[in-house]
Amino acid sequence: MKNLVIFYSRRGQNYVNGSVKNLSKGNAELITGFISNAVDADVFEVDTVKPYDQDYMVCIEEAKAELRAKARPELKEYLKSVDAYDNIFIVGPNWWGIYPMAIYNQLEKLDFTGKTVHYVVTHEGSGLGGVPKTMKKACKGAKICESLAVHGGSAPSSEAKVANWARKAVG
Numbered sequence: 001m002k003n004l005v006i007f008y009s010r011r012g013q014n015y016v017n018g019s020v021k022n023l024s025k026g027n028a029e030l031i032t033g034f035i036s037n038a039v040d041a042d043v044f045e046v047d048t049v050k051p052y053d054q055d056y057m058v059c060i061e062e063a064k065a066e067l068r069a070k071a072r073p074e075l076k077e078y079l080k081s082v083d084a085y086d087n088i089f090i091v092g093p094n095w096w097g098i099y100p101m102a103i104y105n106q107l108e109k110l111d112f113t114g115k116t117v118h119y120v121v122t123h124e125g126s127g128l129g130g131v132p133k134t135m136k137k138a139c140k141g142a143k144i145c146e147s148l149a150v151h152g153g154s155a156p157s158s159e160a161k162v163a164n165w166a167r168k169a170v171g
């Protein structure tokens with residue numbers, strides 16, 4: 001069984017436990033490391049050509065505009081195929097209720113037929129939010145299985161929980 005993690009994560013200013021903090025590693029990035037250690041997964045990072053503003057308050061407005069426009073921001077690199085994998089984990093933050101538009105841009109370009117998808121949402125209170133409703137359409141042909149919501153402030157101490165979840169997910 002081959003495993004892959006596709007993730008997006010914001011480094012720098014983010015909202016943690018009610019205030020803006022500077023993160024050297026994003027929360028979804030931390031979770032990605034926990035999963036890849038636990039189940040020996042390859043990792044692909046989704047990143048946009050145009051960076052979001054470093055200022056958190058500006059970034060949330062940029063993200064809101066993209067959500068409203070159903071934007072598909074250009075990515076630095078596109079994963080061409082998931083053919084080599086059996087289990088694909090998607091990991092990313094809750095941005096205004098669903099994943100950042102960049103994640104959907106990547107997912108929609110892939111054919112997940114015959115693949116199993118598990119996903120994690122990092123958040124500051126909204127949990128999985130509307131992400132579950134978006135997954136079937138975003139991951140064409142996939143069998144959508146396990147999901148996990150991780151509160152951003154707890155991400156650094158969530159390794160055991162995430163590792164157990166990931167091992168169970170891949171069976």
Ligand SMILES: Cc1cc2nc3c(=O)[nH]c(=O)nc-3n(C[C@H](O)[C@H](O)[C@H](O)COP(=O)(O)O)c2cc1C
Nearest residue numbers: 009010026027028063093096097123124125126152
């Ligand atoms: C643009 C933007 C929008 C956000 N919207 C929400 C939200 O609607 N609900 C929520 O619980 N958290 C929201 N957050 C907080 C992030 O989901 C949370 O900080 C998460 O842990 C970030 O993960 P990351 O460090 O991997 O990017 C938002 C953060 C950003 C930057």
